[in-house]
Amino acid sequence: MRVIVLGCGRVGSTLAAVLTREGHQVSIIDRDQSAFDKATQRLGPNFAQETVRGIGIDEDSLKQAGIEEADAFISVTSGDNTNIVAAQIARQRFHVPKVLARVYDPIRAEAYQEVGVDTICTTTINAGLFHDLLLGRPLRSVQEYLDATSTEPPQAPGA
Amino acid sequence: MYVIVVGAGKVGYHLTRTLVAEGHEVALIEKEAGTVARLAAEFGEAVVAGDGCEVRVMQDVGMGRADCVVAVTGHDEDNLVICQMAQRYFHVPRQIARVNNPKNEPVFHLLGIAETVASTRIIYSLIDQEVETGESLLLTALKRGKIVIVAVDLLPDSPAAGRMLKDIHLPGECVLAAIIRNDHILLPSGTTRLEPDDTIIGVATPEDGHVLRNALVGAGTAAPGTET
Numbered sequence: 157m158r159v160i161v162l163g164c165g166r167v168g169s170t171l172a173a174v175l176t177r178e179g180h181q182v183s184i185i186d187r188d189q190s191a192f193d194k195a196t197q198r199l200g201p202n203f204a205q206e207t208v209r210g211i212g213i214d215e216d217s218l219k220q221a222g223i224e225e226a227d228a229f230i231s232v233t234s235g236d237n238t239n240i241v242a243a244q245i246a247r248q249r250f251h252v253p254k255v256l257a258r259v260y261d262p263i264r265a266e267a268y269q270e271v272g273v274d275t276i277c278t279t280t281i282n283a284g285l286f287h288d289l290l291l292g293r294p295l296r297s298v299q300e301y302l303d304a305t306s307t308e309p310p311q312a313p314g315a
Numbered sequence: 316m317y318v319i320v321v322g323a324g325k326v327g328y329h330l331t332r333t334l335v336a337e338g339h340e341v342a343l344i345e346k347e348a349g350t351v352a353r354l355a356a357e358f359g360e361a362v363v364a365g366d367g368c369e370v371r372v373m374q375d376v377g378m379g380r381a382d383c384v385v386a387v388t389g390h391d392e393d394n395l396v397i398c399q400m401a402q403r404y405f406h407v408p409r410q411i412a413r414v415n416n417p418k419n420e421p422v423f424h425l426l427g428i429a430e431t432v433a434s435t436r437i438i439y440s441l442i443d444q445e446v447e448t449g450e451s452l453l454l455t456a457l458k459r460g461k462i463v464i465v466a467v468d469l470l471p472d473s474p475a476a477g478r479m480l481k482d483i484h485l486p487g488e489c490v491l492a493a494i495i496r497n498d499h500i501l502l503p504s505g506t507t508r509l510e511p512d513d514t515i516i517g518v519a520t521p522e523d524g525h526v527l528r529n530a531l532v533g534a535g536t537a538a539p540g541t542e543t
Contacts, residue, residue, distance in 0.1 A: 213392060213422060237368060237392035244426050263370040264396070267404055 160185065160226045160252075161204070162212040162242050163233030167258070169195035171230065173203040181205050183221040185212055186233075212242040218250065228254040236261050243273040277302065316340070319381045319407075321367030321397050322388035323350050326413060326434070330385060331358060342376040367397055370404065378405040387413040391422075398428045432459055451528040454516070463524045464492075464516065471511040473532040481505035486526035489519035 157180045161168045164186035172182045172195075183206040186192060192207045210217025212233060223229065229246035231239040236259045243257035256274045259265035265277035284301035288294070296304070316339045320327050323345035331343045335358065343358060344367040345351050351364040365372035367388070378384065384401040386394035391414055398410035412428050414420045417436040424431070437460045451467040469476050475483050480491065480503055494501040495514040501507065509515070509531075517527045 213419065215418075215422075235392065237390070237396040241392045241395050241422070241426070245422060249422075249425055261369070264368075264400070267370075267400065270403075 157181070157227045158222060158225055159183075159228045159230065160218070160221045160223055160246075162186075162229070162231040162239070164188075164191035164195050164207070165232065165234060168230075168232045169199055169203055171232070173199045176202065176204055183208055183226075185210055185217055185221050187211055212238055213245060215245070215249070218242075218245065223250045223252065226250070226252050228252065228256070230255075231257045236264055240264065240268055240273070240275075243268075243275075244271060247272050316382045317377070317380060318342075319344065319373075319376055319378060319384045319401075321384065321386045321394075322413075323347075323354055323362065324387065324389060326387040327385075328354065330387065331361070335361065342381075344372060344376060368393055368400070370400065373400065373405065378407060381405070381407045383407065383409040383411065385411045385413075389415055391415050391419045395423055395426060395428060398423075399426065402427065430459070436460065451524075451532070453524070456521075461520065462518065463521050464518050465524045465528065467515045467517065467528050467531045469509055469511050469513045469515065469532060473511070475509050475531040476511045476513075478509055479505065480507050480509065483509075483530055485530055486519065486523035488523045489517055489527050492516045492518055 159175055159180055159182050161172050161182060161184045164184050168184060172184045175182045182204045184204040185208045187210065189209055195203055206221065208217055208221040210220065212231060223246060229243065229252045231242045233239055239257040239259060243255050246252040247255045255272070256276060259268065259275040259277055260279050262277045262280050265275040268275050281298055281301045284304060285295065288296065318334055318339055318341050320331050320341060320343045323343050327343060331341050334341045341361050343354070343362045344365055345354070345362060346366050348364055351362055354362045363372070363376055367373070367386070378401060381401070384398065384407050386397040388394055394412040394414070398412045401407040401410050409430070410428055411430040411432065412423055414423060414431045414433040415435065417433045420431055420433050437456055451465050454464045454466055456463050485491070491503045493516040494503050494507065494509070495516065496510060515531060517524065519527050
């Protein structure tokens with residue numbers, strides 16, 4: 157599978173390394189060269205097939221990373237809005253079949269589910285996980301965490 | 316009209332000031348506490364501290380009853396998400412986004428935000444026009460830069476000086492709105508004869524603004540249609 161990972165932080169670089177080890181072709185984009193240097197220190201030089209220095213919402217950077225042939229796009233930068241916008245570009249402009257985005261804000265994560273972007277809210281997952289561990293309860297599935305802590309979208313006046 | 320402005324930089328500040336002066340109800344959302352404190356003296360409760368991307372903050376300022384949201388932060392991703400949330404989540408009828416990097420403008424349109432203002436592009440075209448034209452001055456840009464209002468000063472040696480308007484070939488998308496002569500405003504007609512030192516006010520597309528200027532004052536070589 158040809159995968160593009162946006163954001164070479166801990167999650168992005170680790171995911172890239174796992175996929176690369178499995179034989180997938182991974183390009184990873186980050187705006188900072190230092191992010192690649194740190195990842196290389198942690199994971200070795202071959203953690204991804206290709207590193208692209210660029211902006212995730214910039215078409216040229218995405219093309220350079222091979223988005224036109226990509227089977228999947230995963231955006232895990234530290235910015236919710238960057239992840240949301242980049243994921244929408246991947247989906248709507250480049251028609252990447254599988255698009256995932258990490259979104260810390262539970263409300264925004266839910267709101268963008270509707271536009272064909274699979275958002276993963278690690279905030280609700282982590283909070284639920286710690287909650288169960290704290291109370292010594294058996295752990296649940298990811299989906300259960302997402303559902304249980306899901307914040308009902310507040311009703312907008314006039315909506 | 317109730318307008319919510321997100322981002323209290325120069326654009327957000329001046330926009331808020333103008334809207335308040337015009338009697339509109341305005342909420343200005345700004346993340347930086349220092350900026351909020353500074354602006355509170357002028358705008359009172361209209362300036363709100365918070366992250367304008369957060370739904371809770373949007374709710375607290377009454378996004379659901381807003382007639383228009385204007386996102387003018389320095390970050391294009393934020394401006395886009397603010398407008399999308401306003402549109403889809405709060406059903407705000409009108410969303411206007413500032414585009415900081417002109418390259419991102421198509422992304423806004425692709426993702427459903429039609430009204431964008433790419434200030435860098437507009438300023439660039441203003442400067443470009445200033446540099447190129449000399450005696451023509453761009454007064455303002457309308458319709459997000461698609462229409463411009465220009466003032467052209469006639470010189471004694473301008474090709475149009477001494478000629479009647481009907482004899483001057485003007486570009487297609489262009490209207491001569493007024494002629495200013497000796498501090499008086501004249502309404503142009505076909506038989507108006509242009510004189511040196513006239514200032515001609517024209518409304519045109521940016522391209523035809525250039526053609527208009529060339530028709531009136533020449534472009535180094537005489538513009539087409541001005542030869543006798």
